Amino acid sequence: xxxxxxxxxxxxxxxxxxxxxxxxxxxxxxxxxxxxxxxxxxxxxxxxxxxxxxxxxxxxxxxxxxxxxxxxxxxxxxxxxxxxxxxxxxxxxxxxxxxxxxxxxxxxxxxxxxxxxxxxxxxxxxxxxxxxxxxxxxxxxxxxxxxxxxxxxxxxxxxxxxxxxxxxxxxxxxxxxxxxxxxxxxxxxxxxxxxxxxxxxxxxxxxxxxxxxxxxxxxxxxxxxxxxxxxxxxxxxxxxxxxxxxxxxxxxxxxxxxxxxxxxxxxxxxxxxxxxxxxxxxxxxxxxxxxxxxxxxxxxxxxxxxxxxxxxxxxxxxxxxxxxxxxxxxxxxxxxxx
Amino acid sequence: xxxxxxxxxxxxxxxxxxxxxxxxxxxxxxxxxxxxxxxxxxxxxxxxxxxxxxxxxxxxxxxxxxxxxxxxxxxxxxxxxxxxxxxxxxxxxxxxxxxxxxxxxxxxxxxxxxxxxxxxxxxxxxxxxxxxxxxxxxxxxxxxxxxxxxxxxxxxxxxxxxxxxxxxxxxxxxxxxxxxxxxxxxxxxxxxxxxxxxxxxxxxxxxxxxxxxxxxxxxxxxxxxxxxxxxxxxxxxxxxxxxxxxxxxxxxxxxxxxxxxxxxxxxxxxxxxxxxxxxxxxxxxxxxxxxxxxxxxxxxxxxxxxxxxxxxxxxxxxxxxxxxxxxxxxxxxxxxxx
Numbered sequence: 001x002x003x004x005x006x007x008x009x010x011x012x013x014x015x016x017x018x019x020x021x022x023x024x025x026x027x028x029x030x031x032x033x034x035x036x037x038x039x040x041x042x043x044x045x046x047x048x049x050x051x052x053x054x055x056x057x058x059x060x061x062x063x064x065x066x067x068x069x070x071x072x073x074x075x076x077x078x079x080x081x082x083x084x085x086x087x088x089x090x091x092x093x094x095x096x097x098x099x100x101x102x103x104x105x106x107x108x109x110x111x112x113x114x115x116x117x118x119x120x121x122x123x124x125x126x127x128x129x130x131x132x133x134x135x136x137x138x139x140x141x142x143x144x145x146x147x148x149x150x151x152x153x154x155x156x157x158x159x160x161x162x163x164x165x166x167x168x169x170x171x172x173x174x175x176x177x178x179x180x181x182x183x184x185x186x187x188x189x190x191x192x193x194x195x196x197x198x199x200x201x202x203x204x205x206x207x208x209x210x211x212x213x214x215x216x217x218x219x220x221x222x223x224x225x226x227x228x229x230x231x232x233x234x235x236x237x238x239x240x241x242x243x244x245x246x247x248x249x250x251x252x253x254x255x256x257x258x259x260x261x262x263x264x265x266x267x268x269x270x271x272x273x274x275x276x277x278x279x280x281x282x283x284x285x286x287x288x289x290x291x292x293x294x295x296x297x298x299x300x301x302x303x304x305x306x307x308x309x310x311x312x313x314x315x316x317x318x319x320x321x322x323x324x325x326x327x328x329x330x331x332x333x334x335x336x337x338x
Numbered sequence: 339x340x341x342x343x344x345x346x347x348x349x350x351x352x353x354x355x356x357x358x359x360x361x362x363x364x365x366x367x368x369x370x371x372x373x374x375x376x377x378x379x380x381x382x383x384x385x386x387x388x389x390x391x392x393x394x395x396x397x398x399x400x401x402x403x404x405x406x407x408x409x410x411x412x413x414x415x416x417x418x419x420x421x422x423x424x425x426x427x428x429x430x431x432x433x434x435x436x437x438x439x440x441x442x443x444x445x446x447x448x449x450x451x452x453x454x455x456x457x458x459x460x461x462x463x464x465x466x467x468x469x470x471x472x473x474x475x476x477x478x479x480x481x482x483x484x485x486x487x488x489x490x491x492x493x494x495x496x497x498x499x500x501x502x503x504x505x506x507x508x509x510x511x512x513x514x515x516x517x518x519x520x521x522x523x524x525x526x527x528x529x530x531x532x533x534x535x536x537x538x539x540x541x542x543x544x545x546x547x548x549x550x551x552x553x554x555x556x557x558x559x560x561x562x563x564x565x566x567x568x569x570x571x572x573x574x575x576x577x578x579x580x581x582x583x584x585x586x587x588x589x590x591x592x593x594x595x596x597x598x599x600x601x602x603x604x605x606x607x608x609x610x611x612x613x614x615x616x617x618x619x620x621x622x623x624x625x626x627x628x629x630x631x632x633x634x635x636x637x638x639x640x641x642x643x644x645x646x647x648x649x650x651x652x653x654x655x656x657x658x659x660x661x662x663x664x665x666x667x668x669x670x671x672x673x674x675x676x
Contacts, residue, residue, distance in 0.1 A: 208527065211557065
């Protein structure tokens, strides 16, 4: 991996509830995003993906842990020190339309971050806005339009150009295509690829669509119930999965290829039950209650990320430390259930 | 002997009034048939008329929409000539309906058990107790554990995946000959989506129902469909077995759909959308199509051509498809883009 642009170490975020209870949104999250790289952060709704993204851009204050941007630690900065840093770290939010002010025209949307970061000359700002629109493939005539007049795909282009306005090096993309029809979705992915090559950007790509992640990301982290359960290069995750949860997630993907159809529906590995509450967390491995491979030790011992190979970390002692491989476990499980 | 058609549409046209004296021609001369027990995907980009077609097939293309021509053959009778009470007898019994967002399709004030029992008892002479037993059996088939207890639940107490399963059970409980499912799993989490579709597949296997699956998700098509129909501009433009759809697509709009899943096959379409306001005399896709010859394509209507016994296409120049695929001809993806 190239030099990291972002390093996250043991990041934890808890949201307070009444009567002293808390929601654990992320717990000891550790990963790196390489310079000019794209890391996919995947997991089901509620797994904490978005919270991680928001913490990176300073929208959520972590309870503990460290976030480093290149060689500077950024999670503990005073707002006045962090604000100029923010130029370098931007975010494209989920739901393009909801993240735009319905009363602002496109040019107003794009000028706002420029003003905030001290571009005082109007001529300069207008020139930058034209440049931004061209960059994301929008015709200049949309400058006077309001969000509602644009297609969903073009709204997302506006959001992307807003994030690019301050010339960031790192962008958090939170489900940037989740509400788009498939053709618009792929156009946005192509655009993000072009922008990355052109501007040397690094991305954190938050998504639940593993088909997209497989095409777009070079490293992948899988989150389950506030923790990263597996992280590695794309091929480690897609071809050499070592965590039962990632395995189940991959099994549930409906790949757009009839040759990858599950031979028998019964063979699909199902996790039993539902995802536990992030308020009353299980003791031991968070997946133990649903994992077909869980044994007594899993239910009592909180799992740490362990090194399976140099860049491939897995939060499961059974596959990393044990003599058993996931393949044999899965084979045994199928034999038992048939 | 070939399996019999459970549903057949002939030369079906649907239009909606629009501002001024304009009309939107949503469905334009559709012929289709679904055979006993098969799962047919109905795909196409947003606005291609697939949902309108699905509604028309259930006799639900209602005011202000109007079916101007055509027949929908159901059991040797034309469904479009049915009275409301005849339609009510058929819907829910012979034609099951599954929509997206299950909770809004249910009565929020009634326990789900009562809702399913109502469906059964409005079509069959059964006492409440036997109807309840039938409801429980059906819920179990579609993967709902402790079905007996669930009968007492209200829709708002169910998770999204559960609600969708209940709706599937409701659609299948009278063993319909055909189920029309419009985006049955959009909005569900990936892991849940696969489970719900597996449950649907198991359900229809048991009831022997055919399925018309309306979707934009080619992952669903690849994993569950036997055959695919592609719509563009309110017309069926290609029909093929699922393998041929993915490997030997002939119509440019099919190739546009395949491009959008990013599997490296297919060809991007030019920008724009079909003009359903004033129907062109030639091919509806012509303004966006890189394959157009600019003459006959623009002026001459094209019928569906039977290329093989199981593969039809509506394109003057379909023979070019194989050459495009082999790279003999490259088509620019940017044609038609302003």
